Amino acid sequence: MCHTLMGCAGGTFGLKLKSRQPDISSLRRMASETLVEVNDLNFSYGERPLLRGINMTMHRGKVIAIMGGSGSGKTTLLRLIGGAIVPTSGHVKVAGEVVHKLNRDDLFQLRRKMSMLFQFGALFTDLSVFDNVAFQIREHTDLPESMVRDLVLMKLQAVGLRGAHDLMPAQLSGGMARRVALARSIALDPLLIMYDEPFTGLDPISLTVIGNLVRRLTDALGMTSIVVTHDVQESLKIVDYVYFISDGVIAAHGTPDEVRESVAPFVHQFVHGEEDGPVTFHYPAKAYASDLKLETGLA
Amino acid sequence: MPRRVAIGIRGIGHRVIDSTWRLGYASRFFLLILLKSGTSLRRFSLVIRELYFTGVLSLIIISVSGLFVGMVLGLQGYETLQRFGAESAVGTMVALSLVRELGPVVAALLFASRAGSAITAEIGLMKATEQLAAMEMMAVDPIARVVAPRFWAGVISMPFLAAMFSVVGVFGGYLVAVVLIGVDDGSFWSQMQNAVDFRYDIVNGIIKTCVFGVAVTAVAVFEGYDASPTAEGVSGATTRTVVTSSLVILGLDFALTSFMFRGMS
Amino acid sequence: MQRATMDLWVGLFVLAGIGALLFLALKVGNMGTYSSAEGYTLVGNFENIGGLKVRAPVKSAGVVVGRVTDIQLNTKTYDAAVTMNIDTRYQFPKDTFASILTSGLLGEQYIGLAAGGDDTLLKNGDKIMKTNSALVLEELIGRFLFDKASENKEEKNGKD
Structure with a gap:
């Protein structure tokens, strides 16, 4: 049932957009080719290197997970792909264009083809659910209000929240807010959606709902999804490919099955959530005994 | 000891560099607002929405304070002037004080604490909840879409609010001096009209309010946009808006007054 | 807040502001009685x-x-x-x-x-x-x- 609905939601590529815009539908037909290419990417914050020598290839129509512990540089990677920050060396190519070489206008043109789902949705608190979803359509197209309304209701139907269209964001639960944000991010049928920790702070039901929506929307709209997460079990169910990042380098990558079977110590520890392993329980320190000044007592 | 001196000097240097950098950043931000005002002026409904929040919602505090300030001026003015037998000049005193000084300054101070702090908190909160980053990712410039409309709404509403403050204040003075105390109605108005000059007093007062409006809203939007994206960051920025813009208002008021009313009574 | 109500309030606000400015010019100041131009x-x-x-x-x-x-x-x-x-x-x-x-x-x-x-x-x-x-x-x-x-x-x- 949802697939026919997705068909509705997805069947709106032919919108005439305000300014020079490559024909999205023709781009979309060239499925299964590379959309995002990360080449030997380095990024350091001041003196401290956050990412070192990252290489990734992401194809159209796939859901890719980027996993890693907290502070391993996953969100930084998303910001680099979105062009919010400039790499120290190397580059990110999205739809054939080197992101950090674009000027502001061209970057904004490119961003119309991608969208990002923030950790807690980042809905505009002063706009209703309807206006939130309509925001991008109104900003970037000249469509008449009746058409905007149809489009918005279609997108909301796709995430199952058509009935909530006149609520304010403050009235929504965390899971609902995340779904509205999802509807908002597919408003202009992007080629690429980036999800920053979409599963954080959700109850198991909402978690499954969001996970399935990510998968279904990706399939129905033929887009590429990059999911940054540390929720291993949920993401392994829905993704096509996984990259593990640890200490700023790609520690391992592969399909979910390969990951589950992996014997690489880091992957094993991460997937099975073990307390000690390559990622140690203890922060590096002097020997316990010497810290407690025990050897002086013994001597 | 020399170590401590070095630390002290380094502290001074650090502060100077820091504040200069911040000032430059603020000026650049202000310039960006002006450059990106096209959208908000083309889509004026964005500004109207903010006019409601900054202008209409400030009306009550402005008119109530204006009434009381005018009434106090009437009372005090009468007290002082009747000693010299000049109680009919109370209208002049009330009107001149309001139009030249109290109208622009007090209205701007109230505006800074009512609307300025609200603007800072709103923009700061949008930043803290990643709404500005989300907008940026949607290829919509937050300065054009969020900051500029609020800036222009503040600039537009400030002169209106100050004018209303002065008018309500004059009525407050009238209420006390004429209705309660019994100063002659005719001489109250005629002496006022004789003494208040349109070009020198009223136009200068309006120029002042326009300058204050720009200053207060510029401080408010900058502090909001510059706030560190945490709860403490936003509350700190809100406090800074009220403190900074109050000081800026009073400083500018002195500068403008000495410039405008130089060599005059 | 409905869009129309907001527009109405802002319209009233602007009219009141212009009214206040006119009042200052004509009734408080001397624009009404005397103009230095002529x-x-x-x-x-x-x-x-x-x-x-x-x-x-x-x-x-x-x-x-x-x-x-x-x-x-x-x-x-x-x-x-x-x-x-x-x-x-x-x-x-x-x-x-x-x-x-x-x-x-x-x-x-x-x-x-x-x-x-x-x-x-x-x-x-x-x-x-x-x-x-x-x-x-x-x-x-x-x-x-x-x-x-x-x-x-x-x-x-x-x-x-």
Whole structure:
């Protein structure tokens, strides 16, 4: 049932957009080719290197997970792909264009083809659910209000929240807010959606709902999804490919099955959530005994 | 000891560099607002929405304070002037004080604490909840879409609010001096009209309010946009808006007054 | 908040603001009664202007007819050249008498015009020939003390 609905939601590529815009539908037909290419990417914050020598290839129509512990540089990677920050060396190519070489206008043109789902949705608190979803359509197209309304209701139907269209964001639960944000991010049928920790702070039901929506929307709209997460079990169910990042380098990558079977110590520890392993329980320190000044007592 | 001196000097240097950098950043931000005002002026409904929040919602505090300030001026003015037998000049005193000084300054101070702090908190909160980053990712410039409309709404509403403050204040003075105390109605108005000059007093007062409006809203939007994206960051920025813009208002008021009313009574 | 209600309130707000500005201009200020744009200029030389200031009113028979627009020191004669702007509705004969007066004991100083009987009228840029300087309190007191002193001397002389 949802697939026919997705068909509705997805069947709106032919919108005439305000300014020079490559024909999205023709781009979309060239499925299964590379959309995002990360080449030997380095990024350091001041003196401290956050990412070192990252290489990734992401194809159209796939859901890719980027996993890693907290502070391993996953969100930084998303910001680099979105062009919010400039790499120290190397580059990110999205739809054939080197992101950090674009000027502001061209970057904004490119961003119309991608969208990002923030950790807690980042809905505009002063706009209703309807206006939130309509925001991008109104900003970037000249469509008449009746058409905007149809489009918005279609997108909301796709995430199952058509009935909530006149609520304010403050009235929504965390899971609902995340779904509205999802509807908002597919408003202009992007080629690429980036999800920053979409599963954080959700109850198991909402978690499954969001996970399935990510998968279904990706399939129905033929887009590429990059999911940054540390929720291993949920993401392994829905993704096509996984990259593990640890200490700023790609520690391992592969399909979910390969990951589950992996014997690489880091992957094993991460997937099975073990307390000690390559990622140690203890922060590096002097020997316990010497810290407690025990050897002086013994001597 | 020399170590401590070095630390002290380094502290001074650090502060100077820091504040200069911040000032430059603020000026650049202000310039960006002006450059990106096209959208908000083309889509004026964005500004109207903010006019409601900054202008209409400030009306009550402005008119109530204006009434009381005018009434106090009437009372005090009468007290002082009747000693010299000049109680009919109370209208002049009330009107001149309001139009030249109290109208622009007090209205701007109230505006800074009512609307300025609200603007800072709103923009700061949008930043803290990643709404500005989300907008940026949607290829919509937050300065054009969020900051500029609020800036222009503040600039537009400030002169209106100050004018209303002065008018309500004059009525407050009238209420006390004429209705309660019994100063002659005719001489109250005629002496006022004789003494208040349109070009020198009223136009200068309006120029002042326009300058204050720009200053207060510029401080408010900058502090909001510059706030560190945490709860403490936003509350700190809100406090800074009220403190900074109050000081800026009073400083500018002195500068403008000495410039405008130089060599005059 | 409905869009239409918001528009209505903002419209009312703007109208009230414009109304307040008009009220200030017309009712509180002097825009309604007198405008300096339509007027003609007269000049008068005074030996001493006392505390007269630019923008002081010019009155005739107590009616405000104009304002002082400029005060300069004439370095040839070392007296004050006072320029005033008079409303075109009011015309004055050539032998009009201008004096600097004070309203009340401590009030502001203004120029009083007392019309003479001449048939020709003063025109734009004309000079008022008959002027009377301001009363300067110090001079008055000084003269009073001097008179008193000389009186005393005479009395003493008389007694001797």
